[in-house]
Amino acid sequence: MKSLELKPLIRVLNELETRSCLIEQQGHRIMDYYREPQIANELYKINSCTKSVISALISIAMDQQLVPQPETPIFEFFPQLGKDNDARKRDITIEHLLTMSAGFNWTEFGGQNSFPTMSKTSDWVQFVLSQPLSDIPGTRMEYSSGCSQLLATLLRSASGQAVAEFAEKHLFQPLGIYKYHWETDPQGTHTGGFGLHLRPLDMLKFGRLYLNQGSWEGRQIIQIExxxxxxxxxxxxxxxxxxxxxCHWWTSSFSDERKAGTKIDYFYALGFGGQYIIVVPAYDMVVVLTADKFKKKRTPVDIFRQYLVPLLLQENA
Structure with a gap:
């Protein structure tokens, strides 16, 4: 992508007061945009992008056989489900938590059984497990930071380490991530669905790890499969x-109508208010966006879809 073609994007980033935008393609940084220079070294809350980091840690723990295979019932880690009146809860698997299809009656963004309500209780895990089921496990995706907290708790139990300690050893240090902040729940378990604070460059490193199918500088951090x-x-x-x-990653695609409707697949971590880590394998590209000018009455602009994708299609026409 030529620098001239990025000028319209830079103009949009300025207009939207975007906090940061980093783009790496074919191993080269083609954009390093920061609204103010100091943002490059500031930790910032990545919100639900934390979920994709938890997915990576669970993946590493599975590869190391610390966490059992995805089809394993979570009953092994949460034996209190044995006392629940709804026997279907004992069929919830690790995969169901990863794909947010555990079946709990959940309203993530508000209400009696929501993420805000969970965060006000003294025991988040018990709050989640006690929610009634609205669906048979595995049948429907319902976005839930509760599922993410169960995964973080499961990882802590299986590894015998704090989540951040496990992350430091097996993910952060290999990637050269030495500066972070991570919130915890009342039991001291690091938050699974939100609460991790990173620098934009370290978000980019995480995306590059996935672009390279789990490989980092010759070392396989996460198995390709x-x-x-x-x-x-x-x-x-x-x-x-x-x-x-x-598994705690979003997936989508965009079409290239000039090439008989060819679809370009990509996957991404998404955090409230416009935090993104986007991986586009076909273009050998990672995009990181952070935003802090979020207005509650207005949906954050999807800069990638609305402004960067047209540039990509134009370049590859």
Missing amino acids: TVRYSTRPFLPASKPQKAYYG
């Missing part, structure tokens, strides 16, 4: 995005 499993579409989703959902 596990990366492919995690980032393939499992179930359709409508909230907070109309797309497909993998």
Whole structure:
């Protein structure tokens, strides 16, 4: 992508007061945009992009056989489900948590059984497990930070380490990520669905790891098969995005109408307010966006879909 072609994008980033935009293609940084220079070294909340980091940690733990295979019932880690009146809860698997298809009656963004309500309780895990089922496990995706907290708790139990400690050893240090902040729940478990703060460049490193199918500087951090499993579409989703959902990764595509409607697949981590880590394998590209000018009454602009994709299609025409 030529620098001239990026000028319209830079103009949009300025107009929207975008916090940061980093683009790497074929191993070369073609955009390093920061609204202010100091943002490059500032930690910022990546919100639900945290979910994709939890997915990576679960993947690593599975590869190391610390966490059992995806089809394993979570009853092994949460024996209190044995006392629940709804026997179907004992059929919930690790894969169901990863794909947010556990079946809990959940309203992520508000209400009695929501992420805000969970975060006000003294025991988030018990709150999630006690929710009634609205669906048979595995049948429907319902976005839930509750599922993510169960995964973080499961990882802590299986590894015998704090989630951040496990992340430092097996993910952050290999990628050269040394600066972060991670919130915890009342039990001291690091938050699975939100609460991780990173620099934009370190978000880019994480995306590059997945672009390279789990490989980093000659070392296989996550097995190729596990990366492919995690980032393939499992179930359709409508909230907070109309797309497909993998294992705590979103998946989608865009069409190149000039090439007989060829579809270009991509997958991405998405955080509230416009935080993105986007991986486009066909273009050998990673895109990171962070935003902090979010207005509650207005949906954040999807800069990638609305402004960058047309440039990509134009370049590859």
